[in-house]
Amino acid sequence: MSARSGHTAVMGTGNWGTTFAMVLADAGSDVRMWGRRAEVVDEITTRHRNTEYLPGVELPAGVSASTDAAEVLDGAATVVLVVPSQTLRENLGGWTSSLAADALLVSLMKGVELGTHLRMSEVVAEVTGAGPERIAVVSGPNLATEIAARQPTATVVACADHDRAVAFAHDCSTSYFRPYTQDDVVGVELGGAVKNVIALAVGMAEGMGMGDNTRASIITRGLAETARLAAALGADVTTVSGLAGMGDLVATCASPLSRNRTFGHNLGQGMTVEEVVAVTKQTAEGVKSCRSILELAQSAGVDMPITQAVATVVHDGVPAAEMVRVILSRARKHEQS
Amino acid sequence: MSARSGHTAVMGTGNWGTTFAMVLADAGSDVRMWGRRAEVVDEITTRHRNTEYLPGVELPAGVSASTDAAEVLDGAATVVLVVPSQTLRENLGGWTSSLAADALLVSLMKGVELGTHLRMSEVVAEVTGAGPERIAVVSGPNLATEIAARQPTATVVACADHDRAVAFAHDCSTSYFRPYTQDDVVGVELGGAVKNVIALAVGMAEGMGMGDNTRASIITRGLAETARLAAALGADVTTVSGLAGMGDLVATCASPLSRNRTFGHNLGQGMTVEEVVAVTKQTAEGVKSCRSILELAQSAGVDMPITQAVATVVHDGVPAAEMVRVILSRARKHEQS
Numbered sequence: 001m002s003a004r005s006g007h008t009a010v011m012g013t014g015n016w017g018t019t020f021a022m023v024l025a026d027a028g029s030d031v032r033m034w035g036r037r038a039e040v041v042d043e044i045t046t047r048h049r050n051t052e053y054l055p056g057v058e059l060p061a062g063v064s065a066s067t068d069a070a071e072v073l074d075g076a077a078t079v080v081l082v083v084p085s086q087t088l089r090e091n092l093g094g095w096t097s098s099l100a101a102d103a104l105l106v107s108l109m110k111g112v113e114l115g116t117h118l119r120m121s122e123v124v125a126e127v128t129g130a131g132p133e134r135i136a137v138v139s140g141p142n143l144a145t146e147i148a149a150r151q152p153t154a155t156v157v158a159c160a161d162h163d164r165a166v167a168f169a170h171d172c173s174t175s176y177f178r179p180y181t182q183d184d185v186v187g188v189e190l191g192g193a194v195k196n197v198i199a200l201a202v203g204m205a206e207g208m209g210m211g212d213n214t215r216a217s218i219i220t221r222g223l224a225e226t227a228r229l230a231a232a233l234g235a236d237v238t239t240v241s242g243l244a245g246m247g248d249l250v251a252t253c254a255s256p257l258s259r260n261r262t263f264g265h266n267l268g269q270g271m272t273v274e275e276v277v278a279v280t281k282q283t284a285e286g287v288k289s290c291r292s293i294l295e296l297a298q299s300a301g302v303d304m305p306i307t308q309a310v311a312t313v314v315h316d317g318v319p320a321a322e323m324v325r326v327i328l329s330r331a332r333k334h335e336q337s
Numbered sequence: 338m339s340a341r342s343g344h345t346a347v348m349g350t351g352n353w354g355t356t357f358a359m360v361l362a363d364a365g366s367d368v369r370m371w372g373r374r375a376e377v378v379d380e381i382t383t384r385h386r387n388t389e390y391l392p393g394v395e396l397p398a399g400v401s402a403s404t405d406a407a408e409v410l411d412g413a414a415t416v417v418l419v420v421p422s423q424t425l426r427e428n429l430g431g432w433t434s435s436l437a438a439d440a441l442l443v444s445l446m447k448g449v450e451l452g453t454h455l456r457m458s459e460v461v462a463e464v465t466g467a468g469p470e471r472i473a474v475v476s477g478p479n480l481a482t483e484i485a486a487r488q489p490t491a492t493v494v495a496c497a498d499h500d501r502a503v504a505f506a507h508d509c510s511t512s513y514f515r516p517y518t519q520d521d522v523v524g525v526e527l528g529g530a531v532k533n534v535i536a537l538a539v540g541m542a543e544g545m546g547m548g549d550n551t552r553a554s555i556i557t558r559g560l561a562e563t564a565r566l567a568a569a570l571g572a573d574v575t576t577v578s579g580l581a582g583m584g585d586l587v588a589t590c591a592s593p594l595s596r597n598r599t600f601g602h603n604l605g606q607g608m609t610v611e612e613v614v615a616v617t618k619q620t621a622e623g624v625k626s627c628r629s630i631l632e633l634a635q636s637a638g639v640d641m642p643i644t645q646a647v648a649t650v651v652h653d654g655v656p657a658a659e660m661v662r663v664i665l666s667r668a669r670k671h672e673q674s
């Protein structure tokens with residue numbers, strides 16, 4: 001099978017997937033989306049809307065959707081993967097036989113797989129057998145709601161193959177969406193994955209009534225531990241200081257809409273993890289991946305005190321207030337130590 | 338003259354100076370403040386309040402104030418300097434003969450002197466003749482209002498002499514105020530000075546109605562140009578990623594109280610610099626120092642596009658909207674270029 005028609009498949013119809021489909025269509029691509037639920041894909045195809053995940057936004061006419069993954073993937077030159085991180089392996093397993101042999105596989109997901117500690121691009125490589133030249137990731141300060149309103153936004157497209165990064169950056173460039181290219185896939189993915197955990201910690205501090213000084217300290221120290229992990233895993237630490245690391249973290253921690261931050265806020269106000277899940281009807285990505293990230297750090301010999309504190313709250317049931325106090329009172333004499 | 342009594346002099350009774358005096362007194366120091374205005378110093382000494390600059394806060398009993406600088410400085414083991422940056426040289430010139438020969442001189446100021454392009458610690462060295470082992474700077478994510486409410490806050494105390502940094506960090510440590518030490522005075526000062534300029538740019542974008550994605554991008558790219566300047570001037574770039582660089586910038590850009598951000602916001606809404614000054618009755622530090630920082634960058638051969646854009650708006654009268662568009666549309670293919 002080859003990428004005959006050259007359309008772009010977007011696998012996932014959530015908030016970010018639908019927004020990115022809009023960007024791709026605005027940039028001139030023929031976009032076909034796959035979604036699990038018939039009512040969602042029908043609404044996208046017939047009414048050019050996804051009311052549940054992207055209310056108030058009209059999608060470009062060039063976007064259609066289907067529940068039939070094989071049909072969506074048939075002939076796709078580019079396949080954008082944007083499903084919940086922990087479901088990627090299972091979903092992708094069912095799609096592999098439908099992928100064109102030369103298709104570019106683009107991950108929009110942020111997380112580290114439970115059990116294996118693999119980043120999303122590593123799961124893609126393992127399941128599909130694709131080489132690094134066929135796998136790209138997109139990450140940055142990309143609150144979907146603002147992009148859907150076509151507000152100016154920068155992002156990072158990373159691929160080990162520079163030419164393919166440039167080509168895909170071109171495919172998603174619009175007047176409001178500006179991709180920078182990168183070859184440091186590891187740094188870009190780690191920035192996005194650890195961000196969710198730091199946003200949980202920031203939310204916890206906010207929930208305890210702490211202000212911008214404390215929040216800025218947690219963001220700063222959180223990014224420092226992300227950089228330590230990135231360095232230990234062979235990434236470029238300057239990537240962590242860039243749009244896909246610092247930029248994404250700052251945007252997330254500024255947004256009242258962040259699921260991770262909101263989840264942390266509820267924990268900081270004294271709720272248990274179970275109580276937050278019961279109220280919000282969902283689990284934040286950082287809740288799932290903090291343990292994987294911590295185990296990854298431990299196997300690399302890296303100290304990540306904020307991630308460890310979050311994992312202790314989330315998995316060991318220690319009250320958030322106690323863990324925030326531990327983070328803030330940690331004895332550290334010299335800043336770089 | 339020597340530092341007999343060992344008290345701490347705080348030279349300045351503004352918002353930050355008064356707050357830091359409170360921290361020092363809470364940490365156990367005997368604090369004497371100098372201020373220009375009789376009504377302010379009288380209120381501090383007799384009522385333990387500074388209603389104009391720190392409303393609603395009661396100062397510890399150990400804080401007194403006077404308009405007589407020589408009296409305040411007499412015997413002070415530590416002298417904290419916290420006057421407007423561009424007035425430091427003139428103020429300090431009048432104080433030098435009253436300084437104990439071994440007193441530690443601590444700058445709480447952020448800025449670069451107009452004309453000379455000197456950082457505040459360099460002005461202190463030039464005017465007093467003190468060596469680097471006697472000059473320290475304090476900077477970090479330190480919104481004064483939160484510290485005055487005794488909310489948990491981290492900061493950085495930097496001095497070329499490690500032991501003196503540690504000693505002064507001890508002198509200002511409280512349960513809510515936690516200093517880390519640093520020896521990179523240049524990096525700490527540049528982080529604080531450029532922050533004011535980046536906060537102006539962030540404010541401009543906000544004033545134009547742009548959201549968190551754009552704001553996070555400007556913060557990220559702004560910190561990247563700060564790091565380039567710091568590296569060119571011999572500082573450690575990791576300092577810029579720390580509490581006195583990134584931390585301070587993130588806290589400032591989150592705070593509705595930041596003068597620089599508010600000034601930029603008004604510019605972004607279409608006001609001229611003169612109109613903003615007329616309305617707010619004050620000029621933000623970044624407005625004054627952006628040209629010095631830009632000239633410093635040019636002499637070091639460093640590209641600082643955001644600082645340049647801010648300087649163009651502030652000094653050449655180009656509308657903020659036009660400059661923000663220039664920043665956002667700047668052609669950059671690879672993130673690290």
